[in-house]
Amino acid sequence: MKIERCREWREALGAYALGHLGDEERMSLEAHLEGCPECRAEAESLVAVSRLLPQADPERFGPAPVPPPELGKRIAATIGAEQRSKRRQRRLRFGLGLSGAAAAAAAAVLAIFVLSSGDGSGPEQHVSFRSLPAGVKIAATLEPQAFGTEIHMYVKGVRSGTLCQVFMRGPGGEAVSAGTFRYRWGGDAAAVLSAALDLSRAKALVVHAGNRTFVAPLDNGKATLHTQPQEEEPT
Amino acid sequence: MASGALTRERDVREAYAAHASELYGFAVRSLADPGLAEEAVQETFLRAWRAGERFDPQIGSLRTWLFAILRNVVIDLGRARAARPTVADGGTEPSVEPFDEALLSWQIEEAMRRIGEQHRRVLVETYYRGRPYAEVAEELGVPEGTVKSRVYYGLRALRVVLEEMGYED
Numbered sequence: 001m002k003i004e005r006c007r008e009w010r011e012a013l014g015a016y017a018l019g020h021l022g023d024e025e026r027m028s029l030e031a032h033l034e035g036c037p038e039c040r041a042e043a044e045s046l047v048a049v050s051r052l053l054p055q056a057d058p059e060r061f062g063p064a065p066v067p068p069p070e071l072g073k074r075i076a077a078t079i080g081a082e083q084r085s086k087r088r089q090r091r092l093r094f095g096l097g098l099s100g101a102a103a104a105a106a107a108a109v110l111a112i113f114v115l116s117s118g119d120g121s122g123p124e125q126h127v128s129f130r131s132l133p134a135g136v137k138i139a140a141t142l143e144p145q146a147f148g149t150e151i152h153m154y155v156k157g158v159r160s161g162t163l164c165q166v167f168m169r170g171p172g173g174e175a176v177s178a179g180t181f182r183y184r185w186g187g188d189a190a191a192v193l194s195a196a197l198d199l200s201r202a203k204a205l206v207v208h209a210g211n212r213t214f215v216a217p218l219d220n221g222k223a224t225l226h227t228q229p230q231e232e233e234p235t
Numbered sequence: 236m237a238s239g240a241l242t243r244e245r246d247v248r249e250a251y252a253a254h255a256s257e258l259y260g261f262a263v264r265s266l267a268d269p270g271l272a273e274e275a276v277q278e279t280f281l282r283a284w285r286a287g288e289r290f291d292p293q294i295g296s297l298r299t300w301l302f303a304i305l306r307n308v309v310i311d312l313g314r315a316r317a318a319r320p321t322v323a324d325g326g327t328e329p330s331v332e333p334f335d336e337a338l339l340s341w342q343i344e345e346a347m348r349r350i351g352e353q354h355r356r357v358l359v360e361t362y363y364r365g366r367p368y369a370e371v372a373e374e375l376g377v378p379e380g381t382v383k384s385r386v387y388y389g390l391r392a393l394r395v396v397l398e399e400m401g402y403e404d
Contacts, residue, residue: 011380014387018362046387049394050362055336056343058363061355064260064348071259071273072251075280079247082284 009039017046018053127205127216133157138207138214144199148176153191155183155209162210168195169204169215183209241287241297247280254301255280261302261341265309265334275312279305298401306334346396354389357382 009032015021016029033040128139136157143150155164166178178195195202205216241250258279262272282304283290290300347355360371361382372379 011384011387014385014390015361015368015383017390018386020361020368020386045394046390049390049397052339052343052397053358053362055340056347057340058347058359060264060344061347061359064256064345065263065269065272067255067259067276068273071276072248072255075251075277076244076248078277078281079244079284082281083244 006036006039009033009036010042013039013043013046016043017050125199125218127218129207129214129216132214138209140205140216142199142202142205142218145194148194148196149178149199149202151178151193151195151205153181153193153207155191155207158183158209164191165208166193166195167206167208168197168202169206170197171201171203173203175206241283241290246287247284250283250297250301251280254298257298257345258301258305260345261338262305262309264341264344265337266312271312275305275308278308282308296401302338306338309334342397342400342402343393346393346400346402349396350389350392354385354392357385358389358393361386 009029012021012025012029016026021029033043124141124143126139126141129137132138137154138156139154141152141154143152149168151166151168153164153166158164160183162183163180164183165180167175168178170176176195176197178193181191181193199218202218204218207214207216241247255276259272259276262275263269266272266275279301283301286304290297347358356375357371360366360374361368368379368382372382375382
């Protein structure tokens with residue numbers, strides 16, 4: 001009974017919220033609202049909605065413009081390209097590692113593993129130093145360039161703040177500097193170095209890190225794996 | 236990394252499928268230039284992708300986050316455009332409405348699009364055009380009481396759609 005009565009009042013609430021009821025109808029509805037909390041709550045909620053209406057432009061109620069289909073493809077392509085270069089960057093970035101104590105303690109016996117890159121993107125070489133002190137990782141990617149060799153260094157697990165000096169050794173055993181960098185905890189910049197020595201002529205990649213020297217002989221073009229005890233004093 | 240972060244290409248594709256239409260529709264309304272709107276939407280998804288790890292669904296919905304990014308993009312584009320001489324384009328002035336007001340307007344217009352045609356029609360005729368209920372009823376060939384009840388159900392539908400869209404007052 002009450003529900004049926006409210007239903008009639010309810011259907012007038014829209015016109016009421018918009019201020020469209022005549023005085024008489026409005027007053028009798030308001031009398032009902034006084035005694036009916038449910039209808040009152042509904043009225044308040046619809047008044048709140050009706051207050052938003054002036055913000056809208058009825059000329060714009062037609063179909064919304066649709067994004068052109070190539071927009072999605074373009075975004076996907078850009079993100080895909082960025083994703084690939086991000087992955088590449090990440091490989092070259094310094095990661096977080098273990099404490100430097102491990103680096104200082106262990107023997108500087110290392111092996112290298114040279115791979116010629118198999119993806120056909122260029123003759124870059126990935127050099128990863130094996131048998132390093134526990135928790136330490138050193139790796140590099142070497143790319144031949146017109147000026148010589150571009151070296152992307154990846155170091156992990158040495159003491160934060162450790163100064164790293166990088167050289168390449170030429171055919172006559174001469175050292176060609178590739179520059180220096182410091183490993184930082186949580187550091188996020190790729191160390192990209194360069195040396196004025198053609199990669200094809202380089203015999204070794206040398207890294208002085210703290211009081212250790214790591215030498216990775218390069219056997220260009222061939223995948224090699226060998227272990228070579230190496231203990232040099234840093235210069 | 237927060238779960239739900241927008242870090243995979245797939246996340247971006249899904250976000251695009253769910254929200255690109257709305258973002259684009261709003262960008263067109265706000266910038267009054269479809270080409271610029273495309274640029275804005277593309278930039279929005281790229282920025283979202285680059286900052287994907289910072290997205291935290293605990294703090295707010297993806298939609299809200301994307302609109303917040305679009306807001307910055309539109310403001311940046313507006314600045315860039317303000318620096319260029321304006322070319323009259325068929326008499327259409329570029330919108331200079333502040334973003335938040337434009338966003339509110341657009342949300343209500345979008346909600347209006349989503350409610351039923353019958354409901355939208357009576358709201359347009361009675362509210363926006365200010366026509367008497369009896370006249371509208373006659374035009375539609377329905378009793379006046381039906382127009383009144385459609386106004387009621389129309390406002391209710393609008394409320395529901397706005398809630399679904401994440402509108403909060």
